[in-house]
Amino acid sequence: MTDPVVTDGAPCTDNPYSQGVRAGDTLYVSGYGPVDPATDEPVEGDVGDRTEQVLDNVAAVVEAAGGDGLDDVVKVTVYLTDLDDYDRVNEAYAARFGEDPPARVCVEVSRLPEDVDVEMDAVAHLG
Template sequence: MPEQTAISTAGAPQNDNPYSQGVLADDLLFVSGFGPVDPETGAEVEGGIREHTHRAMENLAAVVREAGGSLDDVVKTTVYVADMDDYDAVNEAYADHVGETPPARVCIEAARLPEDVRVEIDAVAKVA
């Protein structure tokens, strides 16, 4: 059975729901889904889908950094969008955060996301 450690950082939004921001199981980090919420204010960032995607990726990156990794260590993401018409704009913003070898990814349209945000992203990373 892998050793599991909860990962938490002030660099990503906190809440009182029953889940961890991330869980490190041996060298695999499972990062919960993050939307476009500013961790300092707890409010959704202003702007359109590009700004929302950037904030979601920054939140995700904060958890990966707290576990000792970087976005280059992410091997899989799932992107949830409220409207698949935003797909191209999400891709443009997402591409700014991934390296030469982007992680494997799934993108799905969700009928409704928490707090009615337009994008949420989760990840799996391999951190040493």
């Protein structure tokens, strides 16, 4: 049995996917770019600022599912349109996850929706 997760704390679209889906104690968070849920527009700033917004969006979905935000995330996939941004994304990412970061994959992609430069999806364990 699965349950979709819905929150105003992360961007919503009219595309055919859930913000997150809970299956038992596992939460699968859809991919999020640096879109401010209040404006539905990508945030300004550098890639570090945009990474912060992406992580805020992921955390909001985890919290809406009853979790403790990024503390419950066990796996992240990072999508970058330019691997030259890798170090700056790592700085922002490390600042949010601290000493015990989740498992992670990072890949360069040719393009992301809304022509943003960073997107992440995640898996969380809600114990």
